[in-house]
Amino acid sequence: MYETPAVSPAPSLIEFRDVYKLYQMGDETVRAVDGVSFTIRKGEFAAIVGQSGSGKSTCMNIIGCLDIPTSGQYLLGGEDVGQMNDNQLAALRNRTLGFIFQQYNLIPKLNVLENVELPLLYGGVRTSERARRAQAALERAGLSSKLQTYPNQLSGGQQQRVSIARALAGDPSVILADEPTGALDSKTGREVLHFLEELHRQGNTIVLITHDNSIAAHAQRIIRLEDGKVIYDGPSGGKGSVVQADEESEGTA
Amino acid sequence: MNFLQCFRLALKAIWSSKIRSLLTMLGIIIGVSAVITIVGLGNGMELYMTEQFASLGTTTLTVNITGRGSSRSISDDEMYALVEENPAVLDAVTPTVSVMGSAKIGRDTLSSTVTGVGEDYLSIKGYTIAQGRGIQYTDILNRQKVCVIGSYVALEYFGGAAVGETIRISGSPYTVAGVLNEISDSTSESGSDNLILIPYTNAAKMSFMGSISSYTFTAVDEDSVTAAKTVVEDALYDFYEDDNAYSVIAMSEILDIMNDMIDIMVTILAGIAAISLVVGGVGIMNIMLVSVSERTREIGIRKSLGARQRDILFQFVIEAAVTSAIGGILGILFGYLFSSAASAVIVALLDTDMAVTPTAGSILMAFGISVAIGVVFGYLPARKAARLNPIDALHYD
Numbered sequence: 089m090y091e092t093p094a095v096s097p098a099p100s101l102i103e104f105r106d107v108y109k110l111y112q113m114g115d116e117t118v119r120a121v122d123g124v125s126f127t128i129r130k131g132e133f134a135a136i137v138g139q140s141g142s143g144k145s146t147c148m149n150i151i152g153c154l155d156i157p158t159s160g161q162y163l164l165g166g167e168d169v170g171q172m173n174d175n176q177l178a179a180l181r182n183r184t185l186g187f188i189f190q191q192y193n194l195i196p197k198l199n200v201l202e203n204v205e206l207p208l209l210y211g212g213v214r215t216s217e218r219a220r221r222a223q224a225a226l227e228r229a230g231l232s233s234k235l236q237t238y239p240n241q242l243s244g245g246q247q248q249r250v251s252i253a254r255a256l257a258g259d260p261s262v263i264l265a266d267e268p269t270g271a272l273d274s275k276t277g278r279e280v281l282h283f284l285e286e287l288h289r290q291g292n293t294i295v296l297i298t299h300d301n302s303i304a305a306h307a308q309r310i311i312r313l314e315d316g317k318v319i320y321d322g323p324s325g326g327k328g329s330v331v332q333a334d335e336e337s338e339g340t341a
Numbered sequence: 342m343n344f345l346q347c348f349r350l351a352l353k354a355i356w357s358s359k360i361r362s363l364l365t366m367l368g369i370i371i372g373v374s375a376v377i378t379i380v381g382l383g384n385g386m387e388l389y390m391t392e393q394f395a396s397l398g399t400t401t402l403t404v405n406i407t408g409r410g411s412s413r414s415i416s417d418d419e420m421y422a423l424v425e426e427n428p429a430v431l432d433a434v435t436p437t438v439s440v441m442g443s444a445k446i447g448r449d450t451l452s453s454t455v456t457g458v459g460e461d462y463l464s465i466k467g468y469t470i471a472q473g474r475g476i477q478y479t480d481i482l483n484r485q486k487v488c489v490i491g492s493y494v495a496l497e498y499f500g501g502a503a504v505g506e507t508i509r510i511s512g513s514p515y516t517v518a519g520v521l522n523e524i525s526d527s528t529s530e531s532g533s534d535n536l537i538l539i540p541y542t543n544a545a546k547m548s549f550m551g552s553i554s555s556y557t558f559t560a561v562d563e564d565s566v567t568a569a570k571t572v573v574e575d576a577l578y579d580f581y582e583d584d585n586a587y588s589v590i591a592m593s594e595i596l597d598i599m600n601d602m603i604d605i606m607v608t609i610l611a612g613i614a615a616i617s618l619v620v621g622g623v624g625i626m627n628i629m630l631v632s633v634s635e636r637t638r639e640i641g642i643r644k645s646l647g648a649r650q651r652d653i654l655f656q657f658v659i660e661a662a663v664t665s666a667i668g669g670i671l672g673i674l675f676g677y678l679f680s681s682a683a684s685a686v687i688v689a690l691l692d693t694d695m696a697v698t699p700t701a702g703s704i705l706m707a708f709g710i711s712v713a714i715g716v717v718f719g720y721l722p723a724r725k726a727a728r729l730n731p732i733d734a735l736h737y738d
Contacts, residue, residue, distance in 0.1 A: 154645065154731045175649045182647020193642045193735065197357055209346065210647040254646070 100163075101261055101293055102128040102151060107160035109146050109316075120146040121157070122316030128295060130261070133288040135296040135307035135324070143316035145266075148297045152185055152264050153177045165261055182211050186255025190267035192247040194239040200226065200250050201235040207258040222257050229253040229283070245276035252283065263287065263294045269303060281306045344659070351660040354632075355667065365628040366668030368621020369714065373672025373707045375614035378679040381699035383607030385684070387600050389695040394596040398467065400432070401592045402558040402570055404577070408586055414552040415580050417459075417541070423576050424558070430569040432561050435459035436553040438544035442511030444537055446498050453494055455510055455537045457544020463489075463521075465559050471495075473504040473519030480518075481540040487518040493534035495520040508537065511547050515539060566591050618710060621668065622718040629661050629722035640726050641734025654727040661719020662712050669711025673704055 109121040121143045128134050138144040149155035150162055153169055156177075162169045165184055172180065186207075187193075194203045204222040213221070226232055229249040239247055248268060255263050265284065269277030285306060288294050298304050305324050312320035355362045408414050417436050424431045438457035443450050460478045463470070471492065480487050488508060495503040495517075503517045515537075525532045545553050560569035570591050577587045633640070640653055680697040687695050 149732050152645065154735075175651070178644065178647050178649040181645060187645050189735070193638070193645075195639050195642060197353065197639075206643065207646040210643070210649075210652060258647075 098130040098132075099166075100127045101130045101132075101165055102126075102295070103161075103163040104147075104150075105161040105163070107150065107157045107162055109143075109150065109155070110158045119316050121150070123160070124313070124316070124318050125160075126311055126318060126321055128262075128293070130293055131288075131291055132309060133285070133294045133296070133307045134309045134311060135298060135304035136311045136313060137298055137301065137304040138313035139299055141315075142313040144297050144299075144313050146316075147313065148264065148266055148295075151262070151295060152187060153181045178210075182207055182258065184261040186258060186260035186263045188248070188251050188255050188263065188265040188268045190270035192239070192244075192251045192271070194247055194250055194254075196239055198238075199235070200231065200237050200239070200242075203239065203250060204254045204257050207254060211258060221259075222253075225253040225257040226250070228256060243276075244272050245279060248272060248276075248280050249283070252280070252287075256287070261293060263292055264297070265294065266297045267299070268296070269298075269300075277303075344655075347655050347659040348663065350656060351663040354660055355664055361628065362664060362667075365625055365664055366621075366671065368617055368624045369665050369668030369711050370621075370672040370675060372614060372616075372618035372621050373669050373711055374675035374679055375617065376611050377673060377676025377699045377703055377707055378683060378697070379610045379614055380607060380703040381676070381680040381697040382683060383603050383610075384700055385687075385695050385697040386603050388698065389693065390599055390603070391596060394592055396467070397592055398465065398559065399563055399593045399596065400560045400566055401465070402560065402566070402573060403590045403592070404556040404558065404573060404587060405590075406552075406554045406556075406577075406587045408552070408554070408581075414554075415577065417553055419576075419580070420556055423573065427569075427572050428561075430561055430565045430572055432559045433461040433465055434556055434558045435462040435465055436541040436545075437462070437555045437557055438541050438548060438553055439555075440510065440539070440544050440547055442547055445509040446507075449498070451494065451498070451508070451537070453491070453535045453537045455539065455544075457541035457547075458538050459541055462538065462557075465557055468524060469522045471520045471522045472502070473517070475519055476538060476540055481542050484540060484542045484546070486513055486515045486543070487540070488515040489519040489521060489538045490517055491521050491534040491536040492523045493532065494537060510537070510539065563593065566593050615710075618714060622665070622714040625661055625665055625715060626718040626722060629657060629719055630725070632660075633657065633722050633726040636726075637729060637734045637737040640729050641731050641737065644729070644731035645735060650727040653729075654723045657723030657726050658716055658719045661723065662715035665711045665715025665719075666708065669708045672711065673707055676704075676707070 104124050104126050107121055107124045108119070111118040111120055124143070124147065136144050136147055146155065150157055150169075151164075153164065156162070156170050156172075164180065167180070169177070169180065195206070198206070201219070201222055204225055205218050208218040208221060223232070223235065226235065229252050231246065231249055231253060234242065234246065239250065242250065263284075268284070269280055272280060281303065284294055284296070294307075296304065296307055304310050307324050310320060310322065310324045311318060406414060420434055420436070424434045435458050440455035440457060442455070444453055444455055445451065458476060460476055460481060463475050470489075472495075473489075475489055476487070479485070488510070490503060490508070495501055499506050499517075503520050506517045507514045508517065509515070521534070524534050541553065558569065558573060560566045570589055574584075574589050577589070578584060581587060643653060676699060680699050684695070684697040687693065687697070
């Protein structure tokens, strides 16, 4: 690591360098991500916003190391993800990413504690340490009393908090939340968003993917996508963050 | 993820759908229990055979003379001389002459087998005298009209005390000189205790040919059986110069041949039973493929949390292997049950003490094979699971 002067901004964690993702649909080539560049730094709370078909899901898959770009570079924590094989991607996901999904994606056959322990299990953490860290994460999510409960016995909001605890347990560099409130009523959704804001205040880097402007407004910074291109990148509440802008802004925070 | 965690996960998955798991295991259970029962049956048969032959004497050589192409038949004296000349390999000999004529006590006709024998017959067969005496050399020399009877004859017709009584054999009166101890476990009409022995010289006179067509030799010990057989065969060939004129059969050879035949039969039957193991394996593969489809989303979640292909592969292979191994253990238990049931039935129906005994080897092999089947047939579905694209898997409903 290079020694960075105190005045310089926090190191960049997620860096898209002219990223393209193309799909072949019959004879047609779909440009899901069409030359996107931006940088998200450590400690940021950024929302990637766009309608369906805007390319935000593909972006999220690439950020989440579930997919690799057709061309261009994606650097996660300074490492070029495009050059990695399947096992390296899995290890990178395990170490640096915590996923929060719209459908919670808990494993129904495992209880709350076992679900939260899963990323630690794949990370090779020892049994006692695993239980300790999982319990600590569940405590942060306010679910210490539900360790032995199974997901189908919990409310939607509780399930989503379990999945947040699971994302926190591995102590990831980035928390990647894909429509985290999509399946919740507005009150529970607000609670989850406030929890994310609190996590951000505690120093976590959070990337929120959503189609909903009012949800995106909880983030500090908004990256708006349309047809695979960035059409706005700036602070939330800024000019053009909601209204679609014509000119592209380059990725600087 | 290490093996123990995979193992616990597999047990959990199997336990969470008990009926399905049991049906999945059924092929393996049937296959393993069938193989164990069949191998046990064959093993029991071999033990039983060996026991029976041991009681007949594994050092025994049986000589049958057909005398084909010869005007003269080898004499009993020449056979006795053979034993005297070869003390290193041959121990004793007795002629055995079957008597066709009927035996009668008063007006009752006996169903007993009547055999003419030499004085060494009892020691060769391992029979012992309960009352009176056996057939002696002077009886043979003088063609004394004496007989030795089995315990069944003595008990049935003379109430036990038979010495001095008279039996008419082919019209001639024979005095009972001795009674044998029980030979078989239970004295019955069809058993080996229903016999009458007379001096072979008398028996030979009653037969059509007037000559003796059958002898029983004993070798000094089991190791010299082959050498003894050669000695007897050489002597007979020197006499007849035609090896179709006689046959020499060693009991130990018959035992070996029968054991070989049982082994072949058991191998074929076990092979047929093992086909159901393969069918069971295909059943496991089928259910694992269904299970992988059903759990696509779970696989996606695990991958998003950092599971490598290897982790997923292990999870499913171990699940298949554990399913199959549990089937194997159940099959072993059922195999034992069937074996003891078969033993009970055989003892009850056939009045023999044959026990169906599964071998430790067949049990270990059955267990090993069922685990191997799980691994082999679980591999394909597991690989399918491991190679799933995490994005597609996460959005699978």
